[in-house]
Amino acid sequence: MFFFQNPSLIRLGLKAPLVTNKAVSNVFHKTTPSSIAATIKNIAAKRSLSAVSTSNVTFATSSALRFNARGSSFFTSPTRSFSTSLKQLNIASQSASKPTSKWPANSHKAVGYLCIGTSILVFAIVVLGGLTRLTESGLSITEWKPVTGALPPMNEEDWIAEFEKYKASPEFQLLNSGMDLDDFKFIYSMEWSHRLLGRIIGMVFVLPTFYFIATKRVSLKTSAKLLGICGLIGLQGAIGWWMVYSGIDTNLLEERRSKPTVSQYRLATHLGAAFVVYCAMISTGYSVLRNQWIMKNPSEYAKYFQQIQSKSLSRFKLFTKGMFGLIFLTAMSGAFVAGLDAGLIYNTFPHMGEDWIPSKAELFDPVYSRVKDQADLWWRNMLENQATVQLEHRILATTTAIVVFATHMYSHRIKTIIPRHAYKWLNISMGVVTLQYILGMCTLLYLVPTDLAAAHQAGALTLLTCALLVINNLKKPSKANMMILKKYLEESAKKSGAKPLN
Numbered sequence: 423m424f425f426f427q428n429p430s431l432i433r434l435g436l437k438a439p440l441v442t443n444k445a446v447s448n449v450f451h452k453t454t455p456s457s458i459a460a461t462i463k464n465i466a467a468k469r470s471l472s473a474v475s476t477s478n479v480t481f482a483t484s485s486a487l488r489f490n491a492r493g494s495s496f497f498t499s500p501t502r503s504f505s506t507s508l509k510q511l512n513i514a515s516q517s518a519s520k521p522t523s524k525w526p527a528n529s530h531k532a533v534g535y536l537c538i539g540t541s542i543l544v545f546a547i548v549v550l551g552g553l554t555r556l557t558e559s560g561l562s563i564t565e566w567k568p569v570t571g572a573l574p575p576m577n578e579e580d581w582i583a584e585f586e587k588y589k590a591s592p593e594f595q596l597l598n599s600g601m602d603l604d605d606f607k608f609i610y611s612m613e614w615s616h617r618l619l620g621r622i623i624g625m626v627f628v629l630p631t632f633y634f635i636a637t638k639r640v641s642l643k644t645s646a647k648l649l650g651i652c653g654l655i656g657l658q659g660a661i662g663w664w665m666v667y668s669g670i671d672t673n674l675l676e677e678r679r680s681k682p683t684v685s686q687y688r689l690a691t692h693l694g695a696a697f698v699v700y701c702a703m704i705s706t707g708y709s710v711l712r713n714q715w716i717m718k719n720p721s722e723y724a725k726y727f728q729q730i731q732s733k734s735l736s737r738f739k740l741f742t743k744g745m746f747g748l749i750f751l752t753a754m755s756g757a758f759v760a761g762l763d764a765g766l767i768y769n770t771f772p773h774m775g776e777d778w779i780p781s782k783a784e785l786f787d788p789v790y791s792r793v794k795d796q797a798d799l800w801w802r803n804m805l806e807n808q809a810t811v812q813l814e815h816r817i818l819a820t821t822t823a824i825v826v827f828a829t830h831m832y833s834h835r836i837k838t839i840i841p842r843h844a845y846k847w848l849n850i851s852m853g854v855v856t857l858q859y860i861l862g863m864c865t866l867l868y869l870v871p872t873d874l875a876a877a878h879q880a881g882a883l884t885l886l887t888c889a890l891l892v893i894n895n896l897k898k899p900s901k902a903n904m905m906i907l908k909k910y911l912e913e914s915a916k917k918s919g920a921k922p923l924n
């Protein structure tokens with residue numbers, strides 16, 4: 423029979439086994455949650471807790487209940503659904519007079535669906551944002567009204583009023599003076615849809631987050647992550663306006679010596695923040711769902727548990743993190759190419775014009791320097807010179823492709839210790855990076871047509887998703903789930919007579 427020494431009890435100096443699995447298991451399967459708590463409390467009190475104060479008893483019993491509840495149903499029937507016992511466990515621990523914590527160890531699966539579902543909307547807004555930029559619609563709304571701006575112009579009068587505001591902007595005066603009301607309606611609708619989708623994402627994510635936190639359907643750690651994502655969504659709205667402002671404020675345009683377009687720095691910040699929100703949602707949602715899958719099917723995840731413990735996997739984990747970082751960096755350099763319209767020069771590949779790379783004089787042109795001693799020559803050219811920025815993007819993209827290929831080749835050597843899903847996502851990454859590279863080349867060769875450029879942007883996010891899923895599938899599950907998997911392996915080893923795990 424399996425005995426569990428609860429860490430909370432050990433901390434209290436109670437080293438003897440407290441409750442057997444069977445005792446708890448019987449209690450669990452036959453009684454209601456509140457009586458479970460009471461009965462467990464009784465069992466504990468009768469055994470060895472008489473010397474401990476009442477509050478400690480409550481503390482100890484709710485903890486014992488929490489572990490044993492999982493452990494018992496796990497060992498008596500490994501394939502049985504764990505979500506029920508988890509639920510019972512949380513309710514039961516809460517119904518005790520002074521529970522240790524009101525937060526469940528694992529978040530409800532709805533939290534995972536919320537994150538993954540909203541990440542699809544974020545993917546859509548990134549593509550819509552790209553289309554808004556490519557159709558040169560981004561500067562059509564010259565105000566930022568987070569609440570009232572949700573309503574579009576309702577009648578012809580409203581449209582004319584909006585058009586008048588746009589006529590006062592540098593973009594209309596310098597680039598679009600021949601535009602009529604119908605053309606304006608198109609660019610306005612693009613930008614308005616982009617902003618509306620942003621508002622929808624905010625509502626769809628923030629409201630359920632508060633609901634899940636208020637009803638304690640989410641673990642403490644995950645609730646902190648969800649609140650962080652809510653903050654980032656709000657910040658992203660502000661960054662969006664900060665970016666648009668750089669294209670309509672005449673002083674800023676003069677300072678940048680630029681035609682009326684947004685600053686490439688602010689565009690990259692906006693795109694980068696969107697990527698961060700997206701990755702945070704995928705990562706949080708995936709780990710919530712994976713913890714649920716583990717609880718439902720521990721026997722399958724036991725093998726996975728052994729794999730991720732392996733020391734030989736640490737180098738591979740490092741590679742995959744490097745791969746993710748490099749994809750992110752390449753995407754950010756792509757934002758600079760897009761922000762500077764640097765895809766409209768050197769439309770040849772792999773050569774840049776007549777040569778492999780432009781001359782040094784062109785790549786580090788003093789005209790970009792803003793100080794007398796030209797101390798900023800190097801970095802200004804790297805971030806503001808179209809030719810240099812395009813060359814950087816080519817170099818980074820090529821390095822990314824090589825690193826993905828190399829990681830894939832390395833994965834073959836240690837295939838047996840790589841978790842199945844991580845291996846699968848790495849294979850997919852190979853295909854996606856190849857497509858993305860070809861799409862990038864075509865975007866350049868065909869002078870940035872809207873459809874190819876939008877597909878290229880979506881490709882970057884798809885590639886990033888694949889790399890993120892590789893990393894997520896190499897991560898350890900939550901502490902509670904790790905304990906269960908470990909106990910499962912120990913028990914299996916005992917049964918088969920094999921050496922137990924360390």
Ligand code: HEM
Pocket residue numbers: 552556693749752753754755756757759760761763764765771815816818819820822823855858859860861862863864865866870875878879881882885
């Ligand atoms: C791993 C491979 C690559 C990744 C992750 C990547 C990523 C990106 C991203 C995120 C953008 C910004 C899109 C936007 O904001 O609209 C971009 C733009 C661009 N990329 Fe790539 N890229 C890759 C490979 C390439 C290659 C090989 C080329 C061609 C040599 C290329 C050419 C371009 C061009 C011309 C643009 C500007 C498009 C525009 O103005 O909308 N990319 N890239």
